[in-house]
Amino acid sequence: MAKPTTNKTIRIGTRDSELALWQAHTVQKQLQDLGYKTEIIAVKSDGDIILDKPLYELGITGIFTKTLDVAMITGKVDIAVHSMKDVPTALPQGIVQAAVLERANTLDILVHKGNLDFLENSGTIATGSLRRQAMWLNKYPNHTVVDLRGNVNTRMQKLQDNDWNGAVFAAAGLERINLKPDSFINLDWMIPAPAQGAMVVVAMAEDFYTIEALSQLNHVETEICTYIERQFLRTLEGGCTAPIGALANYNEKEDVLEFSGVLLSIDGKQKLEITKKAEVSEWKKLGYHCAQEILNNGGSKLMSEIKTQLKK
CATH class of the missing domain: 3.40.190.10 (Periplasmic binding protein-like II)
Known part of the structure:
Protein backbone atom coordinates (compact mmCIF):
# COMPACT_ATOMS: atom_id res chain seq x y z
CA MET A 1 0.00 0.00 0.00
CA ALA A 2 1.36 3.38 -1.05
CA LYS A 3 2.18 5.76 1.77
CA PRO A 4 0.32 9.11 2.00
CA THR A 5 2.12 11.84 0.07
CA THR A 6 0.91 14.88 2.03
CA ASN A 7 1.05 16.14 5.60
CA LYS A 8 -2.71 16.78 5.76
CA THR A 9 -4.26 15.79 9.10
CA ILE A 10 -7.64 14.09 8.69
CA ARG A 11 -9.94 15.55 11.33
CA ILE A 12 -12.41 12.92 12.56
CA GLY A 13 -15.75 14.26 13.79
CA THR A 14 -17.74 12.23 16.31
CA ARG A 15 -20.39 12.50 18.98
CA ASP A 16 -18.92 12.57 22.49
CA SER A 17 -20.61 9.45 23.88
CA GLU A 18 -18.40 6.53 24.91
CA LEU A 19 -19.63 4.39 22.01
CA ALA A 20 -19.22 7.14 19.41
CA LEU A 21 -15.69 7.84 20.65
CA TRP A 22 -14.88 4.12 20.50
CA GLN A 23 -15.99 4.10 16.87
CA ALA A 24 -13.96 7.21 16.04
CA HIS A 25 -10.83 5.77 17.70
CA THR A 26 -11.29 2.53 15.72
CA VAL A 27 -11.27 4.50 12.44
CA GLN A 28 -8.37 6.63 13.69
CA LYS A 29 -6.24 3.55 14.44
CA GLN A 30 -6.95 2.02 11.02
CA LEU A 31 -6.00 5.25 9.25
CA GLN A 32 -2.87 5.72 11.38
CA ASP A 33 -1.83 2.11 10.67
CA LEU A 34 -1.89 3.11 6.98
CA GLY A 35 0.34 6.10 7.73
CA TYR A 36 -2.22 8.92 7.81
CA LYS A 37 -2.20 11.75 10.35
CA THR A 38 -5.48 12.16 12.24
CA GLU A 39 -7.16 14.17 14.96
CA ILE A 40 -10.45 13.47 16.78
CA ILE A 41 -12.92 16.31 17.32
CA ALA A 42 -15.97 15.52 19.48
CA VAL A 43 -19.27 17.44 19.26
CA LYS A 44 -22.59 17.02 21.09
CA SER A 45 -25.68 16.31 18.99
CA ASP A 46 -29.29 17.36 19.60
CA GLY A 47 -30.16 13.68 19.93
CA ASP A 48 -27.93 13.48 23.01
CA ILE A 49 -29.20 16.73 24.52
CA ILE A 50 -32.99 16.41 24.06
CA LEU A 51 -33.78 13.28 26.07
CA ASP A 52 -37.36 14.02 27.17
CA LYS A 53 -39.03 13.33 23.80
CA PRO A 54 -39.17 10.15 21.72
CA LEU A 55 -36.96 10.41 18.63
CA TYR A 56 -39.87 10.30 16.18
CA GLU A 57 -41.49 13.29 17.95
CA LEU A 58 -38.43 15.44 17.24
CA GLY A 59 -39.63 15.45 13.64
CA ILE A 60 -36.33 14.95 11.84
CA THR A 61 -34.44 11.93 10.66
CA GLY A 62 -30.73 11.94 11.31
CA ILE A 63 -30.84 13.84 14.59
CA PHE A 64 -27.58 12.14 15.66
CA THR A 65 -25.85 12.95 12.37
CA LYS A 66 -27.07 16.49 11.70
CA THR A 67 -24.58 18.27 14.00
CA LEU A 68 -21.66 16.44 12.39
CA ASP A 69 -23.02 17.16 8.90
CA VAL A 70 -22.92 20.88 9.74
CA ALA A 71 -19.38 20.55 11.17
CA MET A 72 -18.24 18.92 7.92
CA ILE A 73 -19.96 21.40 5.60
CA THR A 74 -18.52 24.36 7.55
CA GLY A 75 -15.02 22.86 7.42
CA LYS A 76 -14.56 22.09 11.14
CA VAL A 77 -13.99 18.37 10.50
CA ASP A 78 -13.10 16.29 7.42
CA ILE A 79 -14.94 13.05 8.14
CA ALA A 80 -17.61 11.74 10.49
CA VAL A 81 -17.99 8.26 11.95
CA HIS A 82 -21.50 6.96 12.62
CA SER A 83 -23.43 3.88 13.61
CA MET A 84 -24.82 3.28 10.15
CA LYS A 85 -28.34 2.58 11.37
CA ASP A 86 -28.54 6.20 12.65
CA VAL A 87 -27.70 7.70 9.25
CA PRO A 88 -30.57 8.86 6.99
CA THR A 89 -30.72 7.05 3.64
CA ALA A 90 -30.29 10.38 1.81
CA LEU A 91 -27.03 12.11 2.73
CA PRO A 92 -26.82 15.92 2.64
CA GLN A 93 -25.60 17.52 -0.58
CA GLY A 94 -21.83 17.45 -0.81
CA ILE A 95 -21.38 14.57 1.67
CA VAL A 96 -20.67 11.02 0.47
CA GLN A 97 -20.34 7.56 1.99
CA ALA A 98 -16.61 6.86 1.92
CA ALA A 99 -16.26 3.56 3.84
CA VAL A 100 -18.33 0.90 5.54
CA LEU A 101 -16.33 -1.07 8.08
CA GLU A 102 -16.73 -4.80 8.57
CA ARG A 103 -19.93 -5.46 10.39
CA ALA A 104 -20.19 -6.60 14.01
CA ASN A 105 -23.08 -8.45 15.71
CA THR A 106 -26.43 -7.60 14.06
CA LEU A 107 -28.66 -8.90 16.86
CA LEU A 187 -33.66 -11.71 20.30
CA ASP A 188 -32.99 -13.72 17.16
CA TRP A 189 -36.68 -13.41 16.19
CA MET A 190 -36.37 -9.61 15.99
CA ILE A 191 -35.28 -8.38 12.55
CA PRO A 192 -32.68 -5.67 13.21
CA ALA A 193 -32.63 -2.09 11.99
CA PRO A 194 -31.24 -1.69 8.48
CA ALA A 195 -27.41 -1.56 8.76
CA GLN A 196 -27.41 -2.49 12.46
CA GLY A 197 -23.94 -3.47 13.65
CA ALA A 198 -22.19 -1.55 10.86
CA MET A 199 -20.12 1.63 11.07
CA VAL A 200 -20.00 4.12 8.21
CA VAL A 201 -17.53 6.93 7.55
CA VAL A 202 -18.67 9.92 5.48
CA ALA A 203 -16.54 12.60 3.84
CA MET A 204 -16.93 15.67 1.65
CA ALA A 205 -17.41 14.73 -2.02
CA GLU A 206 -14.60 17.02 -3.19
CA ASP A 207 -12.03 15.80 -0.64
CA PHE A 208 -10.32 13.24 -2.87
CA TYR A 209 -7.33 12.74 -0.56
CA THR A 210 -9.54 11.71 2.36
CA ILE A 211 -11.86 9.60 0.20
CA GLU A 212 -8.86 7.68 -1.15
CA ALA A 213 -7.61 7.12 2.41
CA LEU A 214 -10.99 5.84 3.60
CA SER A 215 -11.51 3.56 0.58
CA GLN A 216 -8.82 1.34 2.09
CA LEU A 217 -11.05 0.72 5.15
CA ASN A 218 -14.10 -0.36 3.15
CA HIS A 219 -15.46 -3.91 3.61
CA VAL A 220 -17.24 -4.81 0.38
CA GLU A 221 -19.53 -7.55 1.72
CA THR A 222 -20.80 -5.27 4.51
CA GLU A 223 -21.16 -2.39 2.03
CA ILE A 224 -23.36 -4.51 -0.27
CA CYS A 225 -25.54 -5.98 2.50
CA THR A 226 -26.14 -2.60 4.16
CA TYR A 227 -26.88 -1.06 0.74
CA ILE A 228 -29.66 -3.64 0.21
CA GLU A 229 -31.12 -3.01 3.67
CA ARG A 230 -31.04 0.77 3.33
CA GLN A 231 -32.56 0.61 -0.16
CA PHE A 232 -35.43 -1.44 1.32
CA LEU A 233 -35.85 1.19 4.05
CA ARG A 234 -35.69 4.14 1.64
CA THR A 235 -38.21 2.60 -0.79
CA LEU A 236 -40.70 1.89 2.00
CA GLU A 237 -40.54 4.98 4.14
CA GLY A 238 -39.73 7.90 1.87
CA GLY A 239 -38.14 9.93 4.66
CA CYS A 240 -40.44 9.22 7.61
CA THR A 241 -39.65 7.13 10.65
CA ALA A 242 -41.45 3.78 10.68
CA PRO A 243 -41.13 0.34 12.31
CA ILE A 244 -38.97 -1.28 9.62
CA GLY A 245 -36.43 -4.08 9.99
CA ALA A 246 -34.08 -5.46 7.33
CA LEU A 247 -31.18 -7.90 7.23
CA ALA A 248 -29.16 -9.07 4.23
CA ASN A 249 -26.50 -11.79 4.45
CA TYR A 250 -24.13 -13.36 1.98
CA ASN A 251 -24.45 -17.15 2.10
CA GLU A 252 -20.97 -18.24 1.05
CA LYS A 253 -21.88 -21.92 0.82
CA GLU A 254 -24.66 -21.35 -1.72
CA ASP A 255 -23.13 -18.15 -3.18
CA VAL A 256 -26.44 -16.28 -2.78
CA LEU A 257 -27.76 -13.26 -0.92
CA GLU A 258 -30.41 -13.89 1.74
CA PHE A 259 -32.76 -11.08 2.73
CA SER A 260 -35.39 -10.66 5.46
CA GLY A 261 -37.49 -7.51 5.73
CA VAL A 262 -40.43 -6.42 7.86
CA LEU A 263 -42.85 -3.51 8.19
CA LEU A 264 -45.13 -3.28 11.24
CA SER A 265 -47.84 -1.01 12.54
CA ILE A 266 -46.73 1.08 15.52
CA ASP A 267 -48.87 -1.02 17.90
CA GLY A 268 -47.37 -4.22 16.45
CA LYS A 269 -50.77 -5.66 15.46
CA GLN A 270 -50.03 -5.65 11.74
CA LYS A 271 -46.88 -7.26 10.37
CA LEU A 272 -45.81 -7.56 6.74
CA GLU A 273 -42.76 -9.75 6.18
CA ILE A 274 -40.64 -10.88 3.25
CA THR A 275 -37.76 -13.34 2.92
CA LYS A 276 -35.89 -13.87 -0.32
CA LYS A 277 -32.81 -15.53 -1.80
CA ALA A 278 -31.19 -13.90 -4.81
CA GLU A 279 -28.14 -14.22 -7.01
CA VAL A 280 -25.29 -11.95 -5.91
CA SER A 281 -25.52 -10.17 -9.29
CA GLU A 282 -29.01 -8.90 -8.32
CA TRP A 283 -27.81 -6.93 -5.27
CA LYS A 284 -28.35 -3.45 -6.70
CA LYS A 285 -32.15 -3.84 -6.91
CA LEU A 286 -32.83 -6.51 -4.28
CA GLY A 287 -33.88 -4.10 -1.51
CA TYR A 288 -36.08 -2.13 -3.92
CA HIS A 289 -37.89 -5.20 -5.25
CA CYS A 290 -38.50 -6.59 -1.75
CA ALA A 291 -39.89 -3.23 -0.60
CA GLN A 292 -42.17 -3.04 -3.64
CA GLU A 293 -43.54 -6.47 -2.81
CA ILE A 294 -44.35 -5.30 0.74
CA LEU A 295 -45.95 -2.08 -0.56
CA ASN A 296 -48.10 -4.03 -3.02
CA ASN A 297 -49.25 -6.45 -0.29
CA GLY A 298 -50.73 -3.83 2.05
CA GLY A 299 -47.59 -1.85 2.85
CA SER A 300 -48.70 1.33 1.05
CA LYS A 301 -51.86 1.54 3.14
CA LEU A 302 -49.94 0.73 6.34
CA MET A 303 -47.26 3.36 5.61
CA SER A 304 -49.88 6.08 5.10
CA GLU A 305 -51.52 5.08 8.42
CA ILE A 306 -48.13 5.27 10.18
CA LYS A 307 -47.43 8.74 8.71
CA THR A 308 -50.85 9.95 9.89
CA GLN A 309 -50.24 8.59 13.41
CA LEU A 310 -46.80 10.19 13.67
CA LYS A 311 -48.15 13.62 12.67
CA LYS A 312 -50.60 13.65 15.62
Whole structure:
Protein backbone atom coordinates (compact mmCIF):
# COMPACT_ATOMS: atom_id res chain seq x y z
CA MET A 1 0.00 0.00 0.00
CA ALA A 2 1.36 3.38 -1.05
CA LYS A 3 2.18 5.76 1.77
CA PRO A 4 0.32 9.11 2.00
CA THR A 5 2.12 11.84 0.07
CA THR A 6 0.91 14.88 2.03
CA ASN A 7 1.05 16.14 5.60
CA LYS A 8 -2.71 16.78 5.76
CA THR A 9 -4.26 15.79 9.10
CA ILE A 10 -7.64 14.09 8.69
CA ARG A 11 -9.94 15.55 11.33
CA ILE A 12 -12.41 12.92 12.56
CA GLY A 13 -15.75 14.26 13.79
CA THR A 14 -17.74 12.23 16.31
CA ARG A 15 -20.39 12.50 18.98
CA ASP A 16 -18.92 12.57 22.49
CA SER A 17 -20.61 9.45 23.88
CA GLU A 18 -18.40 6.53 24.91
CA LEU A 19 -19.63 4.39 22.01
CA ALA A 20 -19.22 7.14 19.41
CA LEU A 21 -15.69 7.84 20.65
CA TRP A 22 -14.88 4.12 20.50
CA GLN A 23 -15.99 4.10 16.87
CA ALA A 24 -13.96 7.21 16.04
CA HIS A 25 -10.83 5.77 17.70
CA THR A 26 -11.29 2.53 15.72
CA VAL A 27 -11.27 4.50 12.44
CA GLN A 28 -8.37 6.63 13.69
CA LYS A 29 -6.24 3.55 14.44
CA GLN A 30 -6.95 2.02 11.02
CA LEU A 31 -6.00 5.25 9.25
CA GLN A 32 -2.87 5.72 11.38
CA ASP A 33 -1.83 2.11 10.67
CA LEU A 34 -1.89 3.11 6.98
CA GLY A 35 0.34 6.10 7.73
CA TYR A 36 -2.22 8.92 7.81
CA LYS A 37 -2.20 11.75 10.35
CA THR A 38 -5.48 12.16 12.24
CA GLU A 39 -7.16 14.17 14.96
CA ILE A 40 -10.45 13.47 16.78
CA ILE A 41 -12.92 16.31 17.32
CA ALA A 42 -15.97 15.52 19.48
CA VAL A 43 -19.27 17.44 19.26
CA LYS A 44 -22.59 17.02 21.09
CA SER A 45 -25.68 16.31 18.99
CA ASP A 46 -29.29 17.36 19.60
CA GLY A 47 -30.16 13.68 19.93
CA ASP A 48 -27.93 13.48 23.01
CA ILE A 49 -29.20 16.73 24.52
CA ILE A 50 -32.99 16.41 24.06
CA LEU A 51 -33.78 13.28 26.07
CA ASP A 52 -37.36 14.02 27.17
CA LYS A 53 -39.03 13.33 23.80
CA PRO A 54 -39.17 10.15 21.72
CA LEU A 55 -36.96 10.41 18.63
CA TYR A 56 -39.87 10.30 16.18
CA GLU A 57 -41.49 13.29 17.95
CA LEU A 58 -38.43 15.44 17.24
CA GLY A 59 -39.63 15.45 13.64
CA ILE A 60 -36.33 14.95 11.84
CA THR A 61 -34.44 11.93 10.66
CA GLY A 62 -30.73 11.94 11.31
CA ILE A 63 -30.84 13.84 14.59
CA PHE A 64 -27.58 12.14 15.66
CA THR A 65 -25.85 12.95 12.37
CA LYS A 66 -27.07 16.49 11.70
CA THR A 67 -24.58 18.27 14.00
CA LEU A 68 -21.66 16.44 12.39
CA ASP A 69 -23.02 17.16 8.90
CA VAL A 70 -22.92 20.88 9.74
CA ALA A 71 -19.38 20.55 11.17
CA MET A 72 -18.24 18.92 7.92
CA ILE A 73 -19.96 21.40 5.60
CA THR A 74 -18.52 24.36 7.55
CA GLY A 75 -15.02 22.86 7.42
CA LYS A 76 -14.56 22.09 11.14
CA VAL A 77 -13.99 18.37 10.50
CA ASP A 78 -13.10 16.29 7.42
CA ILE A 79 -14.94 13.05 8.14
CA ALA A 80 -17.61 11.74 10.49
CA VAL A 81 -17.99 8.26 11.95
CA HIS A 82 -21.50 6.96 12.62
CA SER A 83 -23.43 3.88 13.61
CA MET A 84 -24.82 3.28 10.15
CA LYS A 85 -28.34 2.58 11.37
CA ASP A 86 -28.54 6.20 12.65
CA VAL A 87 -27.70 7.70 9.25
CA PRO A 88 -30.57 8.86 6.99
CA THR A 89 -30.72 7.05 3.64
CA ALA A 90 -30.29 10.38 1.81
CA LEU A 91 -27.03 12.11 2.73
CA PRO A 92 -26.82 15.92 2.64
CA GLN A 93 -25.60 17.52 -0.58
CA GLY A 94 -21.83 17.45 -0.81
CA ILE A 95 -21.38 14.57 1.67
CA VAL A 96 -20.67 11.02 0.47
CA GLN A 97 -20.34 7.56 1.99
CA ALA A 98 -16.61 6.86 1.92
CA ALA A 99 -16.26 3.56 3.84
CA VAL A 100 -18.33 0.90 5.54
CA LEU A 101 -16.33 -1.07 8.08
CA GLU A 102 -16.73 -4.80 8.57
CA ARG A 103 -19.93 -5.46 10.39
CA ALA A 104 -20.19 -6.60 14.01
CA ASN A 105 -23.08 -8.45 15.71
CA THR A 106 -26.43 -7.60 14.06
CA LEU A 107 -28.66 -8.90 16.86
CA ASP A 108 -30.91 -7.03 19.25
CA ILE A 109 -30.72 -8.29 22.82
CA LEU A 110 -32.98 -8.01 25.86
CA VAL A 111 -31.09 -6.89 28.96
CA HIS A 112 -33.14 -8.07 31.95
CA LYS A 113 -32.89 -8.20 35.72
CA GLY A 114 -32.37 -11.93 36.18
CA ASN A 115 -36.01 -13.04 36.21
CA LEU A 116 -37.72 -13.87 32.91
CA ASP A 117 -41.11 -14.96 34.32
CA PHE A 118 -42.64 -11.77 32.94
CA LEU A 119 -42.25 -13.14 29.40
CA GLU A 120 -45.11 -15.53 30.18
CA ASN A 121 -47.27 -12.86 31.85
CA SER A 122 -47.40 -9.07 31.76
CA GLY A 123 -44.26 -6.96 31.75
CA THR A 124 -42.76 -3.57 30.98
CA ILE A 125 -39.98 -3.21 28.41
CA ALA A 126 -38.07 -0.03 27.55
CA THR A 127 -36.86 1.09 24.13
CA GLY A 128 -36.63 4.34 22.17
CA SER A 129 -37.03 2.52 18.84
CA LEU A 130 -40.38 2.30 17.04
CA ARG A 131 -39.18 -0.89 15.32
CA ARG A 132 -38.28 -2.62 18.60
CA GLN A 133 -41.51 -1.41 20.21
CA ALA A 134 -43.65 -2.75 17.34
CA MET A 135 -41.83 -6.08 17.12
CA TRP A 136 -42.00 -6.56 20.87
CA LEU A 137 -45.74 -5.81 21.01
CA ASN A 138 -46.32 -8.11 18.05
CA LYS A 139 -44.80 -11.01 20.02
CA TYR A 140 -45.92 -9.90 23.51
CA PRO A 141 -49.23 -8.01 23.06
CA ASN A 142 -49.92 -8.04 26.84
CA HIS A 143 -46.75 -6.09 27.62
CA THR A 144 -46.24 -2.35 28.04
CA VAL A 145 -43.42 -0.60 26.17
CA VAL A 146 -42.00 2.64 27.60
CA ASP A 147 -39.69 5.15 25.93
CA LEU A 148 -35.97 4.99 26.69
CA ARG A 149 -33.55 7.61 25.40
CA GLY A 150 -29.92 8.58 25.76
CA ASN A 151 -26.59 6.98 24.90
CA VAL A 152 -26.04 3.34 25.84
CA ASN A 153 -24.50 4.16 29.23
CA THR A 154 -27.47 6.41 30.13
CA ARG A 155 -29.97 3.79 28.99
CA MET A 156 -28.30 1.03 31.02
CA GLN A 157 -28.42 3.26 34.11
CA LYS A 158 -32.09 4.12 33.52
CA LEU A 159 -32.89 0.40 33.33
CA GLN A 160 -31.31 -0.09 36.75
CA ASP A 161 -33.08 2.96 38.21
CA ASN A 162 -36.60 1.97 37.07
CA ASP A 163 -38.88 -0.97 37.81
CA TRP A 164 -38.97 -2.12 34.18
CA ASN A 165 -38.43 -5.82 33.47
CA GLY A 166 -35.89 -5.18 30.75
CA ALA A 167 -34.71 -3.02 27.87
CA VAL A 168 -33.77 -3.78 24.28
CA PHE A 169 -30.31 -2.85 22.98
CA ALA A 170 -28.22 -3.49 19.89
CA ALA A 171 -25.71 -6.16 20.91
CA ALA A 172 -22.91 -4.51 18.90
CA GLY A 173 -23.01 -1.24 20.84
CA LEU A 174 -22.75 -2.94 24.24
CA GLU A 175 -20.06 -5.34 23.06
CA ARG A 176 -17.90 -2.55 21.63
CA ILE A 177 -17.58 -0.79 24.99
CA ASN A 178 -17.72 -3.91 27.19
CA LEU A 179 -21.10 -3.03 28.70
CA LYS A 180 -22.90 -6.25 27.79
CA PRO A 181 -24.06 -7.81 31.08
CA ASP A 182 -24.53 -11.52 31.88
CA SER A 183 -28.29 -11.04 32.20
CA PHE A 184 -29.32 -10.86 28.54
CA ILE A 185 -31.04 -12.96 25.90
CA ASN A 186 -30.52 -12.81 22.14
CA LEU A 187 -33.66 -11.71 20.30
CA ASP A 188 -32.99 -13.72 17.16
CA TRP A 189 -36.68 -13.41 16.19
CA MET A 190 -36.37 -9.61 15.99
CA ILE A 191 -35.28 -8.38 12.55
CA PRO A 192 -32.68 -5.67 13.21
CA ALA A 193 -32.63 -2.09 11.99
CA PRO A 194 -31.24 -1.69 8.48
CA ALA A 195 -27.41 -1.56 8.76
CA GLN A 196 -27.41 -2.49 12.46
CA GLY A 197 -23.94 -3.47 13.65
CA ALA A 198 -22.19 -1.55 10.86
CA MET A 199 -20.12 1.63 11.07
CA VAL A 200 -20.00 4.12 8.21
CA VAL A 201 -17.53 6.93 7.55
CA VAL A 202 -18.67 9.92 5.48
CA ALA A 203 -16.54 12.60 3.84
CA MET A 204 -16.93 15.67 1.65
CA ALA A 205 -17.41 14.73 -2.02
CA GLU A 206 -14.60 17.02 -3.19
CA ASP A 207 -12.03 15.80 -0.64
CA PHE A 208 -10.32 13.24 -2.87
CA TYR A 209 -7.33 12.74 -0.56
CA THR A 210 -9.54 11.71 2.36
CA ILE A 211 -11.86 9.60 0.20
CA GLU A 212 -8.86 7.68 -1.15
CA ALA A 213 -7.61 7.12 2.41
CA LEU A 214 -10.99 5.84 3.60
CA SER A 215 -11.51 3.56 0.58
CA GLN A 216 -8.82 1.34 2.09
CA LEU A 217 -11.05 0.72 5.15
CA ASN A 218 -14.10 -0.36 3.15
CA HIS A 219 -15.46 -3.91 3.61
CA VAL A 220 -17.24 -4.81 0.38
CA GLU A 221 -19.53 -7.55 1.72
CA THR A 222 -20.80 -5.27 4.51
CA GLU A 223 -21.16 -2.39 2.03
CA ILE A 224 -23.36 -4.51 -0.27
CA CYS A 225 -25.54 -5.98 2.50
CA THR A 226 -26.14 -2.60 4.16
CA TYR A 227 -26.88 -1.06 0.74
CA ILE A 228 -29.66 -3.64 0.21
CA GLU A 229 -31.12 -3.01 3.67
CA ARG A 230 -31.04 0.77 3.33
CA GLN A 231 -32.56 0.61 -0.16
CA PHE A 232 -35.43 -1.44 1.32
CA LEU A 233 -35.85 1.19 4.05
CA ARG A 234 -35.69 4.14 1.64
CA THR A 235 -38.21 2.60 -0.79
CA LEU A 236 -40.70 1.89 2.00
CA GLU A 237 -40.54 4.98 4.14
CA GLY A 238 -39.73 7.90 1.87
CA GLY A 239 -38.14 9.93 4.66
CA CYS A 240 -40.44 9.22 7.61
CA THR A 241 -39.65 7.13 10.65
CA ALA A 242 -41.45 3.78 10.68
CA PRO A 243 -41.13 0.34 12.31
CA ILE A 244 -38.97 -1.28 9.62
CA GLY A 245 -36.43 -4.08 9.99
CA ALA A 246 -34.08 -5.46 7.33
CA LEU A 247 -31.18 -7.90 7.23
CA ALA A 248 -29.16 -9.07 4.23
CA ASN A 249 -26.50 -11.79 4.45
CA TYR A 250 -24.13 -13.36 1.98
CA ASN A 251 -24.45 -17.15 2.10
CA GLU A 252 -20.97 -18.24 1.05
CA LYS A 253 -21.88 -21.92 0.82
CA GLU A 254 -24.66 -21.35 -1.72
CA ASP A 255 -23.13 -18.15 -3.18
CA VAL A 256 -26.44 -16.28 -2.78
CA LEU A 257 -27.76 -13.26 -0.92
CA GLU A 258 -30.41 -13.89 1.74
CA PHE A 259 -32.76 -11.08 2.73
CA SER A 260 -35.39 -10.66 5.46
CA GLY A 261 -37.49 -7.51 5.73
CA VAL A 262 -40.43 -6.42 7.86
CA LEU A 263 -42.85 -3.51 8.19
CA LEU A 264 -45.13 -3.28 11.24
CA SER A 265 -47.84 -1.01 12.54
CA ILE A 266 -46.73 1.08 15.52
CA ASP A 267 -48.87 -1.02 17.90
CA GLY A 268 -47.37 -4.22 16.45
CA LYS A 269 -50.77 -5.66 15.46
CA GLN A 270 -50.03 -5.65 11.74
CA LYS A 271 -46.88 -7.26 10.37
CA LEU A 272 -45.81 -7.56 6.74
CA GLU A 273 -42.76 -9.75 6.18
CA ILE A 274 -40.64 -10.88 3.25
CA THR A 275 -37.76 -13.34 2.92
CA LYS A 276 -35.89 -13.87 -0.32
CA LYS A 277 -32.81 -15.53 -1.80
CA ALA A 278 -31.19 -13.90 -4.81
CA GLU A 279 -28.14 -14.22 -7.01
CA VAL A 280 -25.29 -11.95 -5.91
CA SER A 281 -25.52 -10.17 -9.29
CA GLU A 282 -29.01 -8.90 -8.32
CA TRP A 283 -27.81 -6.93 -5.27
CA LYS A 284 -28.35 -3.45 -6.70
CA LYS A 285 -32.15 -3.84 -6.91
CA LEU A 286 -32.83 -6.51 -4.28
CA GLY A 287 -33.88 -4.10 -1.51
CA TYR A 288 -36.08 -2.13 -3.92
CA HIS A 289 -37.89 -5.20 -5.25
CA CYS A 290 -38.50 -6.59 -1.75
CA ALA A 291 -39.89 -3.23 -0.60
CA GLN A 292 -42.17 -3.04 -3.64
CA GLU A 293 -43.54 -6.47 -2.81
CA ILE A 294 -44.35 -5.30 0.74
CA LEU A 295 -45.95 -2.08 -0.56
CA ASN A 296 -48.10 -4.03 -3.02
CA ASN A 297 -49.25 -6.45 -0.29
CA GLY A 298 -50.73 -3.83 2.05
CA GLY A 299 -47.59 -1.85 2.85
CA SER A 300 -48.70 1.33 1.05
CA LYS A 301 -51.86 1.54 3.14
CA LEU A 302 -49.94 0.73 6.34
CA MET A 303 -47.26 3.36 5.61
CA SER A 304 -49.88 6.08 5.10
CA GLU A 305 -51.52 5.08 8.42
CA ILE A 306 -48.13 5.27 10.18
CA LYS A 307 -47.43 8.74 8.71
CA THR A 308 -50.85 9.95 9.89
CA GLN A 309 -50.24 8.59 13.41
CA LEU A 310 -46.80 10.19 13.67
CA LYS A 311 -48.15 13.62 12.67
CA LYS A 312 -50.60 13.65 15.62
